[in-house]
Amino acid sequence: MLNKYPLWKYLLVIFVVAICALYASPNLYGEDYAVQISAGRNATVDTGLLDQVRTELQQSEVETKSVSLEQDQILVRLKTGEDQLVVKEVLEKNLGGDYVVALNLAPATPDWLQTLGASPMKLGLDLRGGVHFLMEVDMNAAVNRAFEQMEDDFRNSLREERLRYRRVEQLSESVEIQFRDQETLDQAIGFLEDNNPGLLFSDEGNLVVRATLSEQRLREIREYALKQNITIMRNRVNQLGVAEPVIQRQGSDRIVVQLPGIQDTARAKEILNATATLQFRLVDLDHDVRDAVEGRVPPGSQLLMDRQGQPQLLQNRIMLTGDHIVDASSSFDEYGRPQVNIKLDSEGGTKMSNSTKDNIGKPMATVFIEYKPTAEKNKDGKTVFEKQEEVINVATIQARLGNSFRITGIDSPAEAQNLSLLLRAGALVAPIQIVEERTVGPSLGQENIDLGMQAIIWGLILILAFMPIYYRKFGLVANAALLVNLVMIVGVMSMIPGATLTLPGMAGIVLTVGMAVDANVLIFERIREELRDGRSPQQAIHHGYDSALSTIADANITTLIAALILFAVGSGPVKGFSITLAIGIMTSMFTAIVGTRAIVNSVWGGKRLKTLSI
Amino acid sequence: MRIFDFDKEVRFMSLRLPALIFSTILIVGSIVSLAINQLNWGLDFTGGTVIEVGYQQPAKLEQVRQQLNDVGFGDAVVQNFGSSEDVLIRLAPREGVKADTLGDQVLAALRSAGEQVDMRRIEFVGPQVGDELTEQGGLAMLVALICILMYVAMRFEWRFGLGSVAALIHDVIITLGLFSVLQLEFDLTVLAALLAVIGYSLNDTIVVMDRIRENFRKLRKGEPEEIINVSLTQTMSRTIITSGTTILVLLALFFKGGALIHGFATALLFGIFVGTYSSIYVASSVALLLGISKEDLMPTEVEKEGADQEPLV
Numbered sequence: 001m002l003n004k005y006p007l008w009k010y011l012l013v014i015f016v017v018a019i020c021a022l023y024a025s026p027n028l029y030g031e032d033y034a035v036q037i038s039a040g041r042n043a044t045v046d047t048g049l050l051d052q053v054r055t056e057l058q059q060s061e062v063e064t065k066s067v068s069l070e071q072d073q074i075l076v077r078l079k080t081g082e083d084q085l086v087v088k089e090v091l092e093k094n095l096g097g098d099y100v101v102a103l104n105l106a107p108a109t110p111d112w113l114q115t116l117g118a119s120p121m122k123l124g125l126d127l128r129g130g131v132h133f134l135m136e137v138d139m140n141a142a143v144n145r146a147f148e149q150m151e152d153d154f155r156n157s158l159r160e161e162r163l164r165y166r167r168v169e170q171l172s173e174s175v176e177i178q179f180r181d182q183e184t185l186d187q188a189i190g191f192l193e194d195n196n197p198g199l200l201f202s203d204e205g206n207l208v209v210r211a212t213l214s215e216q217r218l219r220e221i222r223e224y225a226l227k228q229n230i231t232i233m234r235n236r237v238n239q240l241g242v243a244e245p246v247i248q249r250q251g252s253d254r255i256v257v258q259l260p261g262i263q264d265t266a267r268a269k270e271i272l273n274a275t276a277t278l279q280f281r282l283v284d285l286d287h288d289v290r291d292a293v294e295g296r297v298p299p300g301s302q303l304l305m306d307r308q309g310q311p312q313l314l315q316n317r318i319m320l321t322g323d324h325i326v327d328a329s330s331s332f333d334e335y336g337r338p339q340v341n342i343k344l345d346s347e348g349g350t351k352m353s354n355s356t357k358d359n360i361g362k363p364m365a366t367v368f369i370e371y372k373p374t375a376e377k378n379k380d381g382k383t384v385f386e387k388q389e390e391v392i393n394v395a396t397i398q399a400r401l402g403n404s405f406r407i408t409g410i411d412s413p414a415e416a417q418n419l420s421l422l423l424r425a426g427a428l429v430a431p432i433q434i435v436e437e438r439t440v441g442p443s444l445g446q447e448n449i450d451l452g453m454q455a456i457i458w459g460l461i462l463i464l465a466f467m468p469i470y471y472r473k474f475g476l477v478a479n480a481a482l483l484v485n486l487v488m489i490v491g492v493m494s495m496i497p498g499a500t501l502t503l504p505g506m507a508g509i510v511l512t513v514g515m516a517v518d519a520n521v522l523i524f525e526r527i528r529e530e531l532r533d534g535r536s537p538q539q540a541i542h543h544g545y546d547s548a549l550s551t552i553a554d555a556n557i558t559t560l561i562a563a564l565i566l567f568a569v570g571s572g573p574v575k576g577f578s579i580t581l582a583i584g585i586m587t588s589m590f591t592a593i594v595g596t597r598a599i600v601n602s603v604w605g606g607k608r609l610k611t612l613s614i
Numbered sequence: 615m616r617i618f619d620f621d622k623e624v625r626f627m628s629l630r631l632p633a634l635i636f637s638t639i640l641i642v643g644s645i646v647s648l649a650i651n652q653l654n655w656g657l658d659f660t661g662g663t664v665i666e667v668g669y670q671q672p673a674k675l676e677q678v679r680q681q682l683n684d685v686g687f688g689d690a691v692v693q694n695f696g697s698s699e700d701v702l703i704r705l706a707p708r709e710g711v712k713a714d715t716l717g718d719q720v721l722a723a724l725r726s727a728g729e730q731v732d733m734r735r736i737e738f739v740g741p742q743v744g745d746e747l748t749e750q751g752g753l754a755m756l757v758a759l760i761c762i763l764m765y766v767a768m769r770f771e772w773r774f775g776l777g778s779v780a781a782l783i784h785d786v787i788i789t790l791g792l793f794s795v796l797q798l799e800f801d802l803t804v805l806a807a808l809l810a811v812i813g814y815s816l817n818d819t820i821v822v823m824d825r826i827r828e829n830f831r832k833l834r835k836g837e838p839e840e841i842i843n844v845s846l847t848q849t850m851s852r853t854i855i856t857s858g859t860t861i862l863v864l865l866a867l868f869f870k871g872g873a874l875i876h877g878f879a880t881a882l883l884f885g886i887f888v889g890t891y892s893s894i895y896v897a898s899s900v901a902l903l904l905g906i907s908k909e910d911l912m913p914t915e916v917e918k919e920g921a922d923q924e925p926l927v
Contacts, residue, residue: 126874134743269715435740437717443668444734451872458870459863466859504803507867507875511810511882514863515817518856522821525852551824554769558820559813561761566809569754571747574806581810 003541003605005598013598016590017484020491026109026120027490032065033084034106036243037074037091037099045072045099053091060090075106103261104243121493124502124576125438127452129445130260131268134436135229137253142225142430143173143218149326150175150199150211152346156403157195163188166207174212176204185209222252224327225430230255236272255432261442269434278322278423280352283363283394284313304367306391314365314391319355324348328423330416338416339408342423349403356401366393366407366423393419452506459510460486463517471524473613477599478520481591485516488587489580499583502576512584518555519592523548527614537609545597552593560585623847626894627839627902633895637784644791651794656801656877657737659751661744663705663716667724668732672698678724685723696873700734707741751805755786758809762816770823771910777901778819781892785815789885799877807881814860814882815889818853819897825849826898830908838906842898857890 037053039045050069053076057064064087065077076091078084084103092101107120125132151170154177158165165188166178179185189201189209198217204210213221226249233255237245246258262268284301292303292313306312327343344352356364369389395407410416440448463482467475489509493499527544535543563585566578604612657664675692678701682690687705695702705716717736724731739747759779767775786808793800825845833841861883868879 136740136742269718433740434738436743437736437738439717439733439736441668441732441734443732444666448872448874451870451875455867455871455875458866462862462866463859466862470855503874504806504878507803507871507878510863510867510871511860514860515814515856517859518817518852521852521855521859525849525855529848547828551821554824555817555820558762558765558816559810561765562758562809562813562816565754565758565761566806569750569757570802570806571750573802577803577806577810581813 003538003601005601005605009594010598010602013594017488017595020488020587022113022116022491023118023495024487024491026107026113026118026494029108029110029120031105031120032077032108033081034078034104035076035084035087035091036102036104036106037076037095038072038102038238039099045069045074049095049099050074052095056090056094057087060086062087062090075104077106077108100238102243105261119494121490122500123445123449124500124505125258125260125445126440126503126573127445127449127501128260129440129442130258131262132436132438133257133259133269133272133434134250135233135255135257135272135432136435137226137229137255137432138430139222139225139253142221143213145430146213146221147173147175149345150196153196154192154211156346156349157192158188161188161191163191174210177209177211179207179209182207226253226255229430229432233257233272254435277369278325279318279367279369280320281314281316281318281365281367282359283365284315285362287313289313304365304389304391306365306394312365312391312394314367319364320344320348320351322423324351325423328420330413330420332413333406333408337408338410338413339406340410340416340420340423341406342404344403344405346403352401352403352405356397356399360397360399363394363396365391366395366419368392448503452503452510455510456486456506456513459513463513467517467520471520471614473603474520474524474527474600477596477603478517478524478592480599481520481596482513482516484595485584485588485591486513488591489584492583492587493580496583499579500576501580502573504573504577505580508577508580509584512581512588515559516584516588516592519548519552519588520596522552523592523596524614527612531612531614537604537612540612541600541604545593549593552589556585556589623840623844624850625843626846627843627898630895630899630902634899637892637896640788640791641784644787644794647791647794648787651797653790653794653800654797655748656799656804657704657739657744658802659744659748659800661707661739661741663707663720664735664737665703665705665717665720665733666695666735667701667703667721668734669699669701670730673701675701677727678703681723681727682720685719687720687723690720700873747802751802754805754809755812758812759783762812766816766820766823770827771906773901773904773906773910774823774827774897776904777897777899778816778823778893780900781819781889781897782812782815784892784896785811785885785888788888789881792884793881798880801877803875803878804881807878808885810882811885811889814886815892818856818889818893821852822846822849822893822898823901826901826906838902838908842902846894846898853890853893857886860886 037045037049047069050067053074054067057067057076062083063079064083065079067074067076069075076087078087088101088103091099095101109119147170151168154168154175158168158177163184164180165184166180168175168177177188179188185203185207189203192199192201192209192211196211198214198220200212200214202210202212230247230249233247237247237257237259242259242262244260246256248256250256257272259268284298287298287301289303289311292298292301293311297303297313300316302314302316304312304314324344324347325342326345326348328340330338330340333339367389368391369387393407393410395409407419410419460482464479467478467482469475471478486509489512493501523544526548527540530540530543531537560582563578563582566574567582570578673694675694679690679692682688682692682703689706691704693702694700703720705720708716717738721731721733721736759782762782763775763779766778789808789811790800792798793804798804822845825848826842829841829845829848830838833844836844864879864883864886867875868883871879
């Protein structure tokens with residue numbers, strides 16, 4: 001009954017609190033204004049660029065805190081927000097379009113803390129300002145496109161196999177083929193099944209065969225549509241020059257795009273909804289490229305640059321546009337060299353076949369066209385788009401091409417993958433639509449932080465003032481626990497990589513401040529009761545803590561259940577609240593039970609006491 | 615310092631009947647209001663667009679309405695938000711217009727007069743997402759109630775479980791009723807607050823139930839009603855202090871947390887009042903009504919609880 005902890009328990013409490021305090025400390029250092037440079041599609045960030053950036057900055061006479069190369073990005077830390085804008089402008093002008101220059105706030109965490117993996121809490125968009133988009137992929141369009149494709153395919157392949165049919169018709173979720181006799185039908189089923197794995201064929205009687213997509217094939221189509229859209233979004237977001245974008249799938253058909261710090265949402269939406277197309281065109285061999293470079297571009301041709309910056313003279317006539325591309329994937333040919341396989345729809349196949357049959361042996365160029373928004377606006381206030389054309393590949397036509405062909409002679413597997421990605425980007429299988437948007441302007445973000453902080457501080461002051469009045473010295477112990485609890489919440493929030501602090505999250509912290517003292521109130525009331533029942537102070541402390549324990553555990557576990565359900569089911573703002581609430585409950589149990597006991601034991605434990613200051 | 619000095623038991627349960635009538639009136643009133651007025655569903659659930667803009671001077675709402683009317687947004691709800699410089703514009707989901715561009719159109723219209731208008735916030739929720747959020751919210755509430763019922767039934771006794779869940783439903787309905795009567799906006803944060811109220815109210819109820827269980831075992835004699843009275847009296851001080859501290863911080867949140875968090879703070883403030891009341895009158899009354907008795911609370915397995923956890927402190 002001496003109320004003494006063994007030494008290890010004191011050490012454990014100190015250790016846990018110290019760790020949390022250590023990981024909470026980066027939040028004290030704040031953030032530096034920074035400009036971040038990352039590579040565009042055709043460039044790399046290396047030490048050469050680092051030197052160039054340093055020189056540019058010296059010339060512009062802006063004072064920098066540091067310039068460093070971190071994870072394929074160059075980070076320039078600056079002293080003021082004005083410098084940030086100046087530097088961005090200077091670098092954008094001098095580095096050219098190959099690099100993305102973005103404004104950022106870089107945590108000013110000291111190096112020794114960084115090596116321990118400590119970093120400040122991540123702030124949600126409602127505190128930082130920025131845009132949150134939830135986009136939905138139109139899966140019906142994707143599936144519908146697959147059926148259209150099937151209809152085309154069946155017509156052509158049956159014709160080629162000389163299997164005569166009466167009609168091929170696309171219904172809502174199937175394609176029906178009617179034949180003229182049973183024999184052809186049987187033959188056709190065998191033939192179609194062999195050539196179309198993933199499709200289900202059934203004899204519907206009346207000489208009709210119905211083709212449907214297998215569950216697995218449907219899943220693949222949806223999965224493909226989603227992934228393709230995510231890839232395209234990534235490409236486009238990179239153009240926006242956002243420091244830390246988030247592009248994630250959500251559920252089976254949605255994509256979350258978060259762009260912190262973006263203020264011009266109209267522009268962001270235009271870029272995200274921008275269209276990209278592809279063209280296949282013949283290289284103009286009748287004229288000299290060098291003449292064209294010097295300004296004498298022959299009529300009927302166009303001079304374009306390829307990705308290495310070499311000029312290419314192309315015929316204006318388009319052999320095929322990208323919307324006929326059904327699929328493009330990278331793989332290896334029989335010699336292990338990278339290649340890109342392209343599949344066209346049947347109309348595209350016919351066009352390709354017609355336009356290549358007389359051009360075997362000639363080079364064919366693939367042109368990628370994007371509409372990039374410019375800083376200009378037209379008189380309606382709409383952003384002016386600039387058409388950007390780029391030759392992404394030149395290959396020699398080896399044979400007459402059909403609806404499935406391949407591009408070989410690609411330098412590296414990475415290049416092949418990139419090319420297939422661009423080819424796919426030129427032909428979106430399923431359009432997307434923004435179904436949710438939340439934009440918070442930067443001024444409101446800062447205001448939210450201030451309001452949240454004020455609420456926390458006021459709540460804290462009220463409780464800190466009340467507790468010693470009501471519970472005297474034990475009230476001070478509870479106050480110490482409360483403050484440590486706050487530090488622990490911040491520490492744990494900073495440690496968990498996925499946790500973001502939001503405005504509702506700050507409300508959660510405020511609520512935790514109020515409820516965290518509950519455990520101490522329970523214990524202290526119990527101690528008072530024991531004292532009234534005539535126990536000695538030491539006994540009262542011991543029994544007070546003991547009998548309050550299971551009550552505290554029960555009460556907190558139920559609140560924790562509510563918080564966890566909120567976390568599991570909730571979205572956005574609700575999640576932010578539930579994270580801080582759950583963390584707060586757990587840390588408050590530690591500080592209120594183990595933490596205060598350690599203080600009480602070390603102050604009052606082991607002494608002969610007549611009265612308690614409670 | 616002690617404010618509450620209950621040396622003798624307070625006969626809480628003698629007021630059981632009036633309390634029951636009071637609660638019933640509140641619940642019926644809430645349900646009627648919910649049926650007639652319904653809830654003022656926020657953007658998260660209805661879908662639509664909300665634009666918050668900031669002016670340099672106090673905003674002229676009439677002018678804003680006129681500007682919006684001129685570009686075909688006659689149905690827009692325009693109101694001040696938080697301060698006289700801030701204006702909140704609400705647009706219902708509309709057919710035919712690409713919804714995600716509405717916010718930008720509104721901004722363009724407001725800026726057409728050459729005034730400096732700060733974009734503070736644009737929120738757009740598609741109708742489909744709204745439906746899903748409603749569904750998810752209802753589901754969350756249901757799952758929470760079931761999980762809690764299971765936990766309490768496991769840890770205590772089914773009568774207590776039912777009693778505490780009855781108290782929770784009581785709190786939720788009456789808080790919803792308040793939002794319906796006052797037509798306060800019910801958005802996702804309010805839903806979160808409601809679940810926090812569930813957590814808090816339960817917290818309160820469990821403390822009381824815990825004491826009732828303990829006293830049933832400790833006090834060999836005494837009618838259930840008497841024991842509940844003693845337990846409520848003993849825990850009264852704690853109940854009031856904890857509610858008090860929580861209400862203190864919520865007041866800080868209400869007055870300092872800004873307009874965005876108002877609904878949240880309101881729901882919690884009110885919910886805590888109701889939750890405190892219900893843990894005294896609803897939960898215990900229901901347990902008593904269901905015939906809780908000493909024999910029900912005598913299982914031996916639960917008694918070891920404290921002993922198990924002792925090494926922790």
